[in-house]
Amino acid sequence: MKHAETVTFGGSALDRAAELRGDAEAVAARVAEGAVEVILLWRGKLLVHAPELERLVRLPADHPVLADATMPPVLLGRDESGRLLMAQDISGWVPEALDEAEINRFLDTSLQQHPGLPDDTAFAELRRIMTRLSARDAELGATAKAIAGWHVSHRFCARCGAESRMIMSGWQRSCDACGGQHFPRTDPVVIMLITRGNRTLLGRSPGWPEGMYSCLAGFVEPGETIEAAVRREVFEEAGIHVGQVDYVASQPWAFPSSLMFGCRGEALDEDIRIDPEEIDDAIWVSKEDVMAAFAGQNPGILPARKGAIAHFLLRNWLADTMD
Known part of the structure; x- marks a missing residue:
């Protein structure tokens, strides 16, 4: 892109x-x-x-x-x-x-x-x-x-x-007690636009404002590729199998310390089976319904937060500018 x-x-x-x-x-x-x-x-x-x-x-x-x-x-x-x-x-x-x-x-x-x-x-x-x-x-x-x-x-x-101390103008911490050296942490997170035909898979977490839905997301585990993390997270959260996965864009997300890897994935099936320990709900939403949500004309769905990479992915999906 x-x-x-x-x-x-x-x-x-x-x-x-x-x-x-x-x-x-x-x-x-x-x-x-x-x-x-x-x-x-x-x-x-x-x-x-x-x-x-x-x-x-x-x-x-x-x-x-x-x-x-x-x-x-x-x-x-x-x-x-x-x-x-x-x-x-x-x-x-x-x-x-x-x-x-x-x-x-x-x-x-x-x-x-x-x-x-x-x-x-x-x-x-x-x-x-x-x-x-x-x-x-x-x-x-x-x-x-x-x-x-x-x-x-x-x-x-x-x-x-x-207790360690700041060195390197804030980009490192040094422990005088044991000699340990520590560097700023960034946690890799996959966030994915999962599509099947004219629809995309959206979910919501507990505690979100009523009606707010966004792309599914989750942390990359040790020893895991971005593509594998996308497939695992979507299956764990919504019970959907994912085939082809493509990287789209990344976003530093300082809440508190993540790097979001925005991806697109193709769903192989559509029977949602959510894990209530992971998410509150998941739904398939058509392009027309997402477009209405972006325009503030879909009372059942609040769009992803403007500025977040989920909003970026959905907006480009609607505009057919994912490539």
């Missing part, structure tokens, strides 16, 4: 400046020169310009709010002007009247404004804003969220249990 990298979070060609990750002196010199901008996170949410929520805020590296950072800066890359881009996290800050239930909803629409930052900025959940951001800001946001989340969940050495 020629436009595979147009999927959300892909295609911005960010220069990640990997050669600078181990050169602390060079990075410090750029900070001293004022040639560094910082993207700020709070509990996985990104600081954006409000009320539009269309652009990430880039702070100077000496901004006073960064004194409250809960981890050292992570080098994300370098922009076209040569400025370095870093991410920092201030999750230790507790907003007044914080509604924990709201920020843990399926779709968090709440905004948090820090008193030490301009009034026209706010922290917003990435899934809410991902389709509003430019390709570059989307890639930066997903990278910042994923790497910050990894540091939070991997503070301790998996070999000996001692």
